[in-house]
Amino acid sequence: xxxxxxxxxxFSSCQPQSSQILTELPTDNTYCxxxxxxxxxxxxxxxxxxxxxxxxxxxxxEPSDYPRIEPNHNWVTSGELNNDMLEIDxxxxxxxxxxxDDSKAGFRVIAIGEKGKHLSIPAPLIRVxxxxxxxxxxxxxxxxxxxxxxxxxxxxxxxxxxITILSGESKMVEFKAGMPGTYLYWIRAGAKKRRIFGEExxxxxxxxxxxxxxxxxxxxxxxxIFSVPKEMPGRDAWEALTINGKSWPYTELFEPEVxxxxxxxxxxxxxxxxxxxxxxxxxxxxxxxSTLQDEIYPNDKISQVVTEFMTRRSTVVMRWIATRxxxxxxxxxxxxxxxxxVKIPDGLDHGDHMAGLVIGINVKPGETDLLWKGPEKxxxxxxLDDQIGNRSLKILRESMSESSDxxxxxxxxxxLVLKQYQPTFVTVSNSMEEPTSIHWHxxxxxxxxxxxxxxxxxxxxxxxxxxxNESFTYKLGLMRPGSFIYHSHLxxxxxxxxxxxxxxxxxxxxxxxxxxxxxIYMVGWRKxxxxxxxxxxxxxxxxVLQDFTRGVVGNTYRIRLMNIAPAGRVGISIxxxxxxxxxxxxAKDGADLPESLQExxxxxxxxxxxEAADFSFTPGEAGIYTLSIKSNTRxxxxxxxxxxxxR
Numbered sequence: 001x002x003x004x005x006x007x008x009x010x011f012s013s014c015q016p017q018s019s020q021i022l023t024e025l026p027t028d029n030t031y032c033x034x035x036x037x038x039x040x041x042x043x044x045x046x047x048x049x050x051x052x053x054x055x056x057x058x059x060x061x062e063p064s065d066y067p068r069i070e071p072n073h074n075w076v077t078s079g080e081l082n083n084d085m086l087e088i089d090x091x092x093x094x095x096x097x098x099x100x101d102d103s104k105a106g107f108r109v110i111a112i113g114e115k116g117k118h119l120s121i122p123a124p125l126i127r128v129x130x131x132x133x134x135x136x137x138x139x140x141x142x143x144x145x146x147x148x149x150x151x152x153x154x155x156x157x158x159x160x161x162x163i164t165i166l167s168g169e170s171k172m173v174e175f176k177a178g179m180p181g182t183y184l185y186w187i188r189a190g191a192k193k194r195r196i197f198g199e200e201x202x203x204x205x206x207x208x209x210x211x212x213x214x215x216x217x218x219x220x221x222x223x224x225i226f227s228v229p230k231e232m233p234g235r236d237a238w239e240a241l242t243i244n245g246k247s248w249p250y251t252e253l254f255e256p257e258v259x260x261x262x263x264x265x266x267x268x269x270x271x272x273x274x275x276x277x278x279x280x281x282x283x284x285x286x287x288x289x290s291t292l293q294d295e296i297y298p299n300d301k302i303s304q305v306v307t308e309f310m311t312r313r314s315t316v317v318m319r320w321i322a323t324r325x326x327x328x329x330x331x332x333x334x335x336x337x338x339x340x341x342v343k344i345p346d347g348l349d350h351g352d353h354m355a356g357l358v359i360g361i362n363v364k365p366g367e368t369d370l371l372w373k374g375p376e377k378x379x380x381x382x383x384l385d386d387q388i389g390n391r392s393l394k395i396l397r398e399s400m401s402e403s404s405d406x407x408x409x410x411x412x413x414x415x416l417v418l419k420q421y422q423p424t425f426v427t428v429s430n431s432m433e434e435p436t437s438i439h440w441h442x443x444x445x446x447x448x449x450x451x452x453x454x455x456x457x458x459x460x461x462x463x464x465x466x467x468x469n470e471s472f473t474y475k476l477g478l479m480r481p482g483s484f485i486y487h488s489h490l491x492x493x494x495x496x497x498x499x500x501x502x503x504x505x506x507x508x509x510x511x512x513x514x515x516x517x518x519x520i521y522m523v524g525w526r527k528x529x530x531x532x533x534x535x536x537x538x539x540x541x542x543x544v545l546q547d548f549t550r551g552v553v554g555n556t557y558r559i560r561l562m563n564i565a566p567a568g569r570v571g572i573s574i575x576x577x578x579x580x581x582x583x584x585x586x587a588k589d590g591a592d593l594p595e596s597l598q599e600x601x602x603x604x605x606x607x608x609x610x611e612a613a614d615f616s617f618t619p620g621e622a623g624i625y626t627l628s629i630k631s632n633t634r635x636x637x638x639x640x641x642x643x644x645x646x647r
Contacts, residue, residue: 326447
């Protein structure tokens, strides 16, 4: 019986020959020769693998009868508009797609296009004004597979209509567009019960409805994912994550002028969650939506963030101002979605430490909005290898501590207590055996200090890779008080799980830090010694919280929750006698929330990677309280007892 190894990452060279990994398209059989496999997890016989309806790796010099799939930048709407009727003719078919460039490998996948034109990823943009009628014809050109179409209906709606189209058939649907907003439409190939062959979220596109008077200039960005099957023995062989049909560093480069206001409609067309992080700037969240609904916020409900968590098949409209020059990034903060491991699996080194869901921004030279006041502050941090028991660590240690941090664990790194506007210089010396760099997450900063190695640059300077026995001095911008994070931005998964991260607090002018009333809970991951459990969630460097902490009735405590694990979500609750008690959300990502959003609650939102949230809690009576922090990557919540007395 022939055997097949299945691993987490398969770097394959697909050629017509007999051996090892079988992928089968509806019209031909292709066997792929495996050149290297990592994280091998199981053996399986070829007889155990059913017909696989998923992409295969291709090369541009291979003969191909399939049409070329083009990236869709979402610049132009599809279809033809006649009076108040948009007529669009869509087709679903197999094609060849290159998410990097023609010199790299590509994929043969199913895609959507306008009939008679090219297929595209993401699917063709549908953009109309309120009051428009849409007449859409969809043709299924996939051999031996039906399709189900979602989102071809009037907005808003709480009920999702669908259209089933058999192979070789066409169907037409006509409907009113509905209310203005940012939405999406998508297609599923095959019956739902058969969707065990990976992800095909490339079959989705943007659906925008503008008000009758039109919308301010904006850009539409759609995130798509397609992968080799999840349910084959082992784990995903490979996956492709794109924004407007390209993976970093081949995504579109945005080049605004200083002072430009940018409005982006960001659409998560995948079934995964994505915490979307903007380096160097805050952005306004103007709306949040889904396939069929969109909530456009009034001015008093608009929050400022640096990271916004996007759930599956959701939309966000964001607005930001390019207030200083330099090169920046906008990216998903889930480490696994921007790792170099999601590059084309051709076994080649493409020379970049990131891939996937990343957008580059180059703000052209101009003035800066940064301010500095008062005497300089200098901090020296050393990155070094450490060992606690059987646990190998990479830690940051402050050479001459000026903070009030009482954390005895080397993970997280030292708490940096900083003052708003104070000129602050942090020198990071690398004593580790591997290179690193540090990103100052959430800070409005000069780009050359932003810490994305060999990318962040301004004023003729660039954030470098800090090699062993080298150092680099970052200048921090401290434009607002709040809770912030510093962390490695090189080999992120490895270095974050080894401990290269820490908290920052920026104090307003005249404000003092009080560790008695200021409580930090920083969520991270550590590597597990259990082969069945790759990572373990921890808070403040441990898998349990300190058993007891004390409080006083009437005192207001600031709870700072920071999530810098490579993945996962966390939220807090507080109990007394088993009953929930209320607390208030007051800030997000270091920015105070508008008063209308500073809500009393007894259970918080669950925050994703790269998000920070501040809560205030004022116990009204003496007794034992329980702070509970729940993570979706851990079965039991973290719990800490608060013994609250009258004084």
